[in-house]
Amino acid sequence: MEEIVNVEAVSRRFSLDDGSPHHPAHSFVSALSDASLRVTAGEFLAISGPSGSGKTTLLNLIGCIDQPTSGRILVDGVDTSRLKPGSMATLRREKIGFVFQTFNLIPVFTAAENVEYPLLIQGVGSRERRLRVAEALESVGLSARAQQRPDLLSGGERQRVAVARAIVHRPALVLADEPTANLDTHNATQLIDLMHGLNRRLGLTFIFSTHDARLLEHTERIVRLCDGEVVSDNSTEGGSRG
Amino acid sequence: MAKFLLLAFRNVFRNRRRTMMTLFMVGGGVAGLLLVGGFFAFMFWGLRESTINSGLGHMQIFTADHFNRDEVRVLDTGIDNWRQVAATAKTGEHVRGVAPRIDFYGMVSNGDKSSVFVGSAVDPAAESSLGFRTYFISGRDLDPKPGGEVEALIGVGLAKSMNVKVGDGLTLLAMTSDGALNGVDVQIVGIVNSGVAEMDARYLRITLPSAQRLLQSDRVTNLVVGLDRTENTDEVAAELAPRLRGLPQKLVLKKWIDLATYYKQVRTLFSTIFVFLGVIAFFMVLMSSVNTLLMTMFERTREIGTMLAMGTPRAWIVALFMLEATLIGILGALVGVLGGNLLGFILNHSGLHLPPPPGNTYPLAFKVLHVPSLMIGSSLLVIVSLALASILPAIRASRLRIAEALSHV
Numbered sequence: 001m002e003e004i005v006n007v008e009a010v011s012r013r014f015s016l017d018d019g020s021p022h023h024p025a026h027s028f029v030s031a032l033s034d035a036s037l038r039v040t041a042g043e044f045l046a047i048s049g050p051s052g053s054g055k056t057t058l059l060n061l062i063g064c065i066d067q068p069t070s071g072r073i074l075v076d077g078v079d080t081s082r083l084k085p086g087s088m089a090t091l092r093r094e095k096i097g098f099v100f101q102t103f104n105l106i107p108v109f110t111a112a113e114n115v116e117y118p119l120l121i122q123g124v125g126s127r128e129r130r131l132r133v134a135e136a137l138e139s140v141g142l143s144a145r146a147q148q149r150p151d152l153l154s155g156g157e158r159q160r161v162a163v164a165r166a167i168v169h170r171p172a173l174v175l176a177d178e179p180t181a182n183l184d185t186h187n188a189t190q191l192i193d194l195m196h197g198l199n200r201r202l203g204l205t206f207i208f209s210t211h212d213a214r215l216l217e218h219t220e221r222i223v224r225l226c227d228g229e230v231v232s233d234n235s236t237e238g239g240s241r242g
Numbered sequence: 243m244a245k246f247l248l249l250a251f252r253n254v255f256r257n258r259r260r261t262m263m264t265l266f267m268v269g270g271g272v273a274g275l276l277l278v279g280g281f282f283a284f285m286f287w288g289l290r291e292s293t294i295n296s297g298l299g300h301m302q303i304f305t306a307d308h309f310n311r312d313e314v315r316v317l318d319t320g321i322d323n324w325r326q327v328a329a330t331a332k333t334g335e336h337v338r339g340v341a342p343r344i345d346f347y348g349m350v351s352n353g354d355k356s357s358v359f360v361g362s363a364v365d366p367a368a369e370s371s372l373g374f375r376t377y378f379i380s381g382r383d384l385d386p387k388p389g390g391e392v393e394a395l396i397g398v399g400l401a402k403s404m405n406v407k408v409g410d411g412l413t414l415l416a417m418t419s420d421g422a423l424n425g426v427d428v429q430i431v432g433i434v435n436s437g438v439a440e441m442d443a444r445y446l447r448i449t450l451p452s453a454q455r456l457l458q459s460d461r462v463t464n465l466v467v468g469l470d471r472t473e474n475t476d477e478v479a480a481e482l483a484p485r486l487r488g489l490p491q492k493l494v495l496k497k498w499i500d501l502a503t504y505y506k507q508v509r510t511l512f513s514t515i516f517v518f519l520g521v522i523a524f525f526m527v528l529m530s531s532v533n534t535l536l537m538t539m540f541e542r543t544r545e546i547g548t549m550l551a552m553g554t555p556r557a558w559i560v561a562l563f564m565l566e567a568t569l570i571g572i573l574g575a576l577v578g579v580l581g582g583n584l585l586g587f588i589l590n591h592s593g594l595h596l597p598p599p600p601g602n603t604y605p606l607a608f609k610v611l612h613v614p615s616l617m618i619g620s621s622l623l624v625i626v627s628l629a630l631a632s633i634l635p636a637i638r639a640s641r642l643r644i645a646e647a648l649s650h651v
Contacts, residue, residue, distance in 0.1 A: 056649075065551050065644040086555070093553025100648065104548040108252035113245065120245055121554050165552075 003077075004173050004205050005039040005062055010071030012057050012228075031057040032228045034071070039207060041172070044199045046216055047209045049225035055209035056177055058225065062207060063096055063175045064088045076172045093121055097166030099176035099208070103158040105150040111161045112137065112146040118169040136168040137161075139202075140194055156187030163194060167204060176208035180215055192218050246558075250565040254573070257538075264534050265574045268624050271523040272578020273585060275620040278519055280586050280610035282512045287611060289509075290472065293502045296436065297362075297374045299341070299466035300475045301482070302501060303327060306492040308464070316346055317419050320461030322491055330489065331467050334482050336474040341368035342462040344453045348416030350396075350446060352404045359400065359414070359446040363453030372468035381408035381432030384449050392452040394428035397445030401433045408433060414446070418458035426456045437604050472498070520620075524627050531631035535567055539635040546639050547647025556640040563639055567632030568625060575621035582617075586610035 012032040032054045039045055047055045060066040061073055064080050072081040076095050080088065092098075097118070105114045115136050119129045137143050140160040150158055159179060166174050176195070180188035192215050199206050208215070216222055224232040254261055294300060307319040321327055328340040344363035349356050367386040376383060376395070384393050394412065396404075406412060408430055415425045428448060436442055454460060469478055479497050486493045499506070539546070546559060594608035 060645045060648075063551070065648070089550070089553045089555060091553075092551065096553075098548075098551050100548065102544075104544060104648070106249070106545060106549075108249065108256055113248075116245070117549075118552055121552065121558070 002041040003038060004041050004043075004075070005037065005207070006074040007035055007037040007058070007062065008072050008074075010035050010058075010061060010068040010073060012054075012061060012066065013069045030228050032061070032068075035225075035228070035230045036071075037223060037230065037233070039173075039205065041205055042199070042203045043205050043207075043221060044196060044219060045205075045207045045221045045223065046219040047207065047223050047225060048211055048216060049231075050211065052227075053225040054228040055225055057228075059175050059177050059207065059209050062173075063098060064092050093118070094169070095172045097169070097171040097174040099159070099162045099166045099174065099179045101178040101181045103150070103155075103162045103182070105158055105161055105165075107150050110147050110149055111142060111153065111157075111164075114150070114161055115164045115168050118165060122169055124169075132168050133164075136164040139167070139198065140164045154187070155183055156190055159183060159187070159191055160194060163191070163198070167198060167202070171204075173205045173207065176206065178209055178212075180210065180212045185214065188212065188214055246562070247565070250562055250569055253562075253566050254569050257541075260534065260537075261570065264531065264570055265577050267530055268527055268571060268574025268628065269577030269581055271527050272575050272620045272624055273582035275520060275523055275623070276578065276582030276613075276616060277585060277589070277610055279516055279616040279620070280582070280613055281608065282516055283611040283613045283616065284609045285512065285606070286505075286509055288607070289505050290498075290502070293505050294472060294498050295373060295375050297369070297466070298498050298501055299372065299374075300469040300472060300498050301467040301479055302496050302498075303331065303465040303467065303486065304463075304494050304496065306494050309494060315419050315421050316417055316457050317344065317459045317461040317463065320344070320459065320463050321465065321493070322461055323489070324462045324465060327486070327489060327491075327493065328465055330485055331465060331482060334478055334485075336469045336471070336478050338373075338468045338470055339368055339371045341365055341372055341374075341466045341468070342450055343464050343466055344450060344457065344461075345463045346416055346453060346457060348414055350400070350404065351413045351415070352406055352410070353413075355404060357400065357403055358444060359396075360441075360444040361414070361416075361446045361448065361453065363448050363450045365450045372466070374468075376432075377435045377437070379433040379435050381430070383432060384447065385431070386449070391429045392426055392448060393431045395432040395434050395447040396430055397442030398433055398435045399439060399443030400445060401430070403443065406430055414448075414456065416456055418456070419461070420458055422458070424456055424458065426452065428452075475499075520623060524623055527624050527627040528631045531567065531570075531628050532634055535563065535632050535635040536638070538566075539563065539639045542639075543642060543647050543650040546642055547644050547650065550642065550644045551648060559640040560636040563636030564629055564632045567628040567636075571625035571628030572621075574628070575624050578624070579617050579621060582620075583612055586612060 010032060011034055013028040013030045016027040016029060035058060047058055049055055061068050064075065068081065072079055075091060078091060083091065106117065112133050115133045116129050119132060137146050140163050142157060142160055145153060145157060153161065180191055183191060195206055196218055198204050210216065221235045223230060305319050305321055313319050324342050328342065331337060331340045342365055346361045348359060350359040366384040379398050384395060410430050411427055412430060413425055413427050415423060418424045436445060469475060475497050479495055483495045486495055549559065590609050595605040596608050598605050
């Protein structure tokens with residue numbers, strides 16, 4: 001199978017100083033230490049671990065919205081550590097879809113317009129945009145709510161809009177940071193089923209962080225983090241340790 | 243692009259109360275500039291027309307010598323063949339009439355007391371046909387064809403100084419064009435107020451034939467040309483000047499603006515004040531908008547982080563913020579133009595007057611002109627001000643660290 005993500009001995013340290021070049025950092029907190037991970041196309045992978053274990057940091061690094069202190073990450077064959085900010089933005093725009101814990105929909109846009117946004121910034125033509133938005137909303141079962149603004153949608157509906165937004169531009173990879181954390185059991189179960197269905201039906205690669213047991217039950221591969229280190233990966237014998 | 247505009251437009255109205263406050267602030271700046279500028283424009287217009295109609299006329303014709311050398315004797319540099327010159331000037335389009343004038347000076351006496359006067363000799367019929375206004379305290383205008391005694395109008399200050407009233411007599415003494423001393427008895431038929439106290443303390447007016455007899459000369463100092471509209475001055479001057487060059491005496495045509503020194507000084511002073519007010523308004527809008535826009539940016543940190551995470555180019559974020567600010571500027575300018583014109587309309591119908599300016603005796607009407615160029619200029623000023631105010635918040639927004647922005651609470 002084609003490799004979508006390759007995380008090679010990645011570490012991420014955050015300075016506890018103000019980050020100014022005039023004030024050399026003396027103290028750090030290590031959010032991720034020497035983590036390695038390979039993800040192939042079509043996987044449905046959960047990154048699990050307690051709060052502060054480095055789940056979000058790892059997702060941010062894979063999603064090219066942060067850069068590692070050491071090590072390297074390849075996304076769809078591209079070494080992201082060598083990319084300039086503009087190229088990283090292009091990579092995110094074209095290859096990655098994001099689902100956030102707090103949905104992060106644009107409040108002044110309708111559901112359809114929110115889903116349309118990734119296509120808009122890619123410069124897709126209006127006719128094509130309309131078709132793909134309708135398709136994406138249908139795939140998450142929200143065609144009837146297309147013209148509603150986020151404040152009129154329930155939490156579960158908002159997260160489904162966020163999923164539609166993440167998949168509308170047909171990315172190579174969907175990253176979801178604690179997607180069920182703000183949902184009740186019913187909506188969380190629906191969302192899990194939806195993501196799983198999209199993974200199976202469209203072959204989309206999902207990587208999500210969670211400590212939601214309901215979500216982990218549906219996940220074939222679980223990578224566990226603790227204190228910034230990968231402590232287990234059920235796809236590899238004995239897991240990898242960093 | 244349309245969606246991007248839509249996003250900016252909706253963002254403007256996301257926090258309605260704050261947007262309304264900003265619109266009132268921006269609109270207030272524009273309305274203030276329109277009211278002040280409109281009042282200044284009214285003042286300029288009023289001063290221009292009153293300067294012209296108080297006797298300056300739209301143009302004046304002099305001999306070239308008048309500006310090249312001082313007169314050794316009275317009317318030394320006057321116009322010889324003034325009737326021919328007047329006839330030439332009258333044939334021009336838009337010319338309402340031509341009035342000959344003599345400027346002279348001398349001594350005036352009531353028998354007990356003497357004083358210096360500054361005299362002006364006029365053709366009353368020509369003056370009145372040009373609509374030149376004289377403000378009478380008492381009495382009447384000069385008779386164009388007086389029967390017996392020489393008639394005179396004197397300024398209110400001179401009348402007070404000489405302790406005379408309408409119907410009283412005065413004796414004028416002046417040097418003739420030959421250098422001899424000549425005198426004439428005049429009867430006061432009117433006491434006038436020019437609005438300028440210093441002028442009224444010395445002012446005296448008699449008819450042109452009376453002055454020519456007193457000064458022993460057929461010349462005039464200048465010819466005043468009156469037009470149908472002030473706006474035609476340049477056109478008529480351009481047409482008349484070449485024709486005057488064909489006459490025997492070397493003549494010079496001066497437009498009213500060349501002669502209205504006081505008008506130009508007032509205009510320069512008030513234009514400078516207006517520019518200063520404009521600069522203040524610009525910075526007030528700029529500084530208060532920076533604060534509002536920074537607050538907006540801070541509130542939308544997570545949203546901006548989300549947009550950046552999805553791959554939105556940073557330049558788009560800058561453009562979005564600048565577009566939103568520009569939209570606020572446009573809407574604020576609209577509010578200001580509407581509000582300013584409405585307030586101007588109310589003020590124009592309120593009958594308000596300001597106290598007389600220094601040196602004047604008439605109160606100034608408080609009116610506001612609706613000047614399109616002022617509306618466009620003030621609107622552009624606040625729109626540019628808002629756009630500039632958005633640069634700092636826009637750049638800060640575009641430079642947010644995505645991971646930090648996404649975790650912003």
